[in-house]
Amino acid sequence: MTLVLESAGHDVVCCADGEQAIQLSTAEHFDLAVVDIWMPRRSGLDVLKALRSRDDKIPVILASGGGPGASLEQATALADLYGAAAVLYKPVEDEELLAAVRNALA
Amino acid sequence: MRASVSLAEVGAGVLIERRGHMALAILLEQAVRLIYPERSPQAMHPGQWAALRYLARTNREAATVAGLARYLGVTLAPASRAAAALVRKGYVRGEPDERDRRVVRLTLTADGLALLDGDPIGRLADAVSQLPDDRQRELAAILEHLFARLSPGSDEGHDGSSFTLDD
Numbered sequence: 001m002t003l004v005l006e007s008a009g010h011d012v013v014c015c016a017d018g019e020q021a022i023q024l025s026t027a028e029h030f031d032l033a034v035v036d037i038w039m040p041r042r043s044g045l046d047v048l049k050a051l052r053s054r055d056d057k058i059p060v061i062l063a064s065g066g067g068p069g070a071s072l073e074q075a076t077a078l079a080d081l082y083g084a085a086a087v088l089y090k091p092v093e094d095e096e097l098l099a100a101v102r103n104a105l106a
Numbered sequence: 107m108r109a110s111v112s113l114a115e116v117g118a119g120v121l122i123e124r125r126g127h128m129a130l131a132i133l134l135e136q137a138v139r140l141i142y143p144e145r146s147p148q149a150m151h152p153g154q155w156a157a158l159r160y161l162a163r164t165n166r167e168a169a170t171v172a173g174l175a176r177y178l179g180v181t182l183a184p185a186s187r188a189a190a191a192l193v194r195k196g197y198v199r200g201e202p203d204e205r206d207r208r209v210v211r212l213t214l215t216a217d218g219l220a221l222l223d224g225d226p227i228g229r230l231a232d233a234v235s236q237l238p239d240d241r242q243r244e245l246a247a248i249l250e251h252l253f254a255r256l257s258p259g260s261d262e263g264h265d266g267s268s269f270t271l272d273d
Contacts, residue, residue, distance in 0.1 A: 070258075089177070
């Protein structure tokens, strides 16, 4: 995803997990977040909720191919509930990712 | 049948004990069953509706039985049965992938797309929309609480691999 976004001209900062993403988002401003739903330590939904809980309206795109503990349908509903800009299902096509980013930044 | 006095009006009279908890659980289940009243073999099942919703929003690469299984949180067999039922009903088309003939790509037909316009879950969404905003937020919090406790492995604590559904 990083390569696809960088090749389209975006500056990308990668995080190892959701906890790092939450910490980084408090220290720096980003135009957009693209996160996996299932990640180590804190999930993509946790990242989305953390941003929304401090009234950060940064667009968040979530991507997933499923994971343990809940169905992707349930995770998608929660992502919609917390105002995700888009939910992408893996395997994510390059053009689909770029279109979602364009829509979210429009 | 319509209750002449609503639960909200009863207020403190609602049983906060096991019998009341069971009653609330049954009412919750009944609310969902009311969305899908048709029970005939030809009827669309909730899982089939969920499959149509998935195919309407997913990309071509993920529109497979395996992708559907991950979305529904089931094994391949029930996902395959749901897909086959939708193909029989003419709402979904299944075609072998050009690069890998073992993979079947699923796409909604025009009839499937048209059927989604009358998705019965819209009735529940409409009912929710009639609640004041603060009650909708309460409902979201209640549902998160329920899912966090009912999802597989939820009683084992957060191990860092699955997401938390509430704080």
